[in-house]
Amino acid sequence: MVKICCIGAGYVGGPTMAVIALKCPSIEVAVVDISKSRIAAWNSDQLPIYEPGLDGVVKQCRGRNLFFSTDVEKHVFEADIVFVSVNTPTKTQGLGAGKAADLTYWESAARMIADVSNKGIKFQILSNPEFLAEELSKLAANAFLAQRISSVNAMSALCEATGANVQQVSYSVGTDSRIGPKFLNASVGFGGSCFQKDILNLVYICECNGLPEVAEYWKQVIKINDYQKSRFVNRVVSSMFNTVSNKKIAILGFAFKKDTGDTRETPAIDVCQGLLGDKANLSIYDPQVTEDQIQRDLSMNKFDWDHPIHLQPTSPTTVKKVSVVWDAYEATKDAHGLCILTEWDEFKTLDYQKIFENMQKPAFVFDGRNIVDADKLREIGFIVYAIGKPLDPWLKDMPAVA
Ligand SMILES: NC(=O)c1ccc[n+]([C@@H]2O[C@H](COP(=O)([O-])OP(=O)(O)OC[C@H]3O[C@@H](n4cnc5c(N)ncnc54)[C@H](O)[C@@H]3O)[C@@H](O)[C@H]2O)c1
Numbered sequence: 059m060v061k062i063c064c065i066g067a068g069y070v071g072g073p074t075m076a077v078i079a080l081k082c083p084s085i086e087v088a089v090v091d092i093s094k095s096r097i098a099a100w101n102s103d104q105l106p107i108y109e110p111g112l113d114g115v116v117k118q119c120r121g122r123n124l125f126f127s128t129d130v131e132k133h134v135f136e137a138d139i140v141f142v143s144v145n146t147p148t149k150t151q152g153l154g155a156g157k158a159a160d161l162t163y164w165e166s167a168a169r170m171i172a173d174v175s176n177k178g179i180k181f182q183i184l185s186n187p188e189f190l191a192e193e194l195s196k197l198a199a200n201a202f203l204a205q206r207i208s209s210v211n212a213m214s215a216l217c218e219a220t221g222a223n224v225q226q227v228s229y230s231v232g233t234d235s236r237i238g239p240k241f242l243n244a245s246v247g248f249g250g251s252c253f254q255k256d257i258l259n260l261v262y263i264c265e266c267n268g269l270p271e272v273a274e275y276w277k278q279v280i281k282i283n284d285y286q287k288s289r290f291v292n293r294v295v296s297s298m299f300n301t302v303s304n305k306k307i308a309i310l311g312f313a314f315k316k317d318t319g320d321t322r323e324t325p326a327i328d329v330c331q332g333l334l335g336d337k338a339n340l341s342i343y344d345p346q347v348t349e350d351q352i353q354r355d356l357s358m359n360k361f362d363w364d365h366p367i368h369l370q371p372t373s374p375t376t377v378k379k380v381s382v383v384w385d386a387y388e389a390t391k392d393a394h395g396l397c398i399l400t401e402w403d404e405f406k407t408l409d410y411q412k413i414f415e416n417m418q419k420p421a422f423v424f425d426g427r428n429i430v431d432a433d434k435l436r437e438i439g440f441i442v443y444a445i446g447k448p449l450d451p452w453l454k455d456m457p458a459v460a
């Protein structure tokens with residue numbers, strides 16, 4: 059029987075191997091990791107990663123031809139094919155700090171493979187496009203995608219200033235087949251483990267090759283993304299009489315996009331930290347993100363998330379002004395405002411009349427994903443801010459900056 063071993067039971071290794079095990083029942087797949095808690099979770103009913111359908115796939119194959127283990131060396135030794143899918147965080151110190159990839163975990167995995175591989179077999183090494191150093195095109199593809207979002211987000215600020223509607227602008231622009239309609243949704247900002255990290259890598263490569271102007275150009279994509287998040291916080295604070303101090307604000311959605319529990323580089327972290335900086339009390343609800351994860355995210359330093367979980371520095375205290383609840387109605391009860399930060403489908407069909415009745419007045423909605431019907435909410439009585447849409451009369455008279 060052919061045996062595969064994947065080093066790293068994370069977002070890439072776990073789901074990829076589960077699907078290989080499902081589709082290739084004659085192959086034995088072992089996913090190994092140095093994190094005991096992560097492997098324990100893969101072997102439990104509560105998987106460490108949420109993705110629609112993943113649970114069913116794992117349950118079907120686990121114990122049959124899919125195994126999760128911390129016995130890294132044994133499985134590498136037995137394997138015919140080894141995948142390496144470990145962390146490559148952005149460096150926080152030394153050469154290229156803040157931009158270059160830290161290859162410590164990758165090198166340690168490669169050395170371990172060499173140490174245990176004493177069978178006298180010659181390994182062939184394949185580099186998947188996701189392994190970025192050799193494959194400039196993957197970096198470029200992610201940079202182009204992120205640039206589209208920053209471009210439409212930059213337009214969203216101009217739309218608010220001029221009374222235009224960014225969704226109409228996106229639609230019109232997207233009908234030009236040279237541009238195309240995808241990835242033109244204005245939002246509170248892009249997140250996820252790849253876009254920022256890959257652009258920072260690209261910037262570093264440009265700088266190392268003596269191309270500061272090109273590096274500056276790509277940096278701007280991240281700057282606009284940061285601007286979009288702080289612009290959102292400014293709108294919240296300035297709309298609410300220039301103070302959110304001790305006001306309850308509901309945060310609906312914390313994951314970086316819908317249908318995942320992944321919070322890496324989610325714009326919700328910066329928005330929440332911005333509001334906490336202005337002393338708001340936050341009540342956060344996301345259907346797939348745990349309280350422990352949210353607390354970690356809000357108390358971790360930039361880039362620390364991309365290390366194995368047991369090596370992440372954790373804050374000794376929880377963020378006191380944050381509560382995490384398991385229901386959107388609970389989160390919004392007695393709140394002065396609610397912010398939609400992830401486009402979960404369930405937020406489109408909430409009973410906003412009921413939510414309005416249970417909120418403080420005036421009641422504010424800040425839609426960072428353009429998923430609610432702003433006019434309907436205004437009929438209910440909400441004051442509504444939606445990214446890149448014509449401003450509510452209330453907001454028109456308020457400065458864009460608090
Ligand atoms: N998430 C994505 O969408 C995505 C896409 C493309 C590429 N990548 C790249 O793929 C790689 C993995 O990403 P991920 O999202 O799965 O990361 P992840 O943090 O979810 O998982 C990495 C896992 O590797 C484990 N690990 C680290 N060092 C190890 C070692 N020496 N031995 C055994 N286990 C070890 C960690 O404990 C962790 O569980 C990264 O290089 C990332 O940049 C990720």
Ligand SMILES: O=c1ccn([C@@H]2O[C@H](COP(=O)(O)OP(=O)(O)O[C@H]3O[C@H](CO)[C@@H](O)[C@H](O)[C@H]3O)[C@@H](O)[C@H]2O)c(=O)[nH]1
Pocket residue numbers: 200203207240241242243244245246247248249250251252253314315
């Ligand atoms: O029009 C859009 C599209 C996306 N986003 C946001 O952009 C971020 C990234 O979204 P997406 O690209 O769908 O998620 P990822 O899983 O991060 O996938 C990206 O990163 C992966 C890792 O490199 C690549 O493999 C994929 O091709 C690339 O799309 C999320 O916060 C989205 O909400 C927007 O704000 N507006």
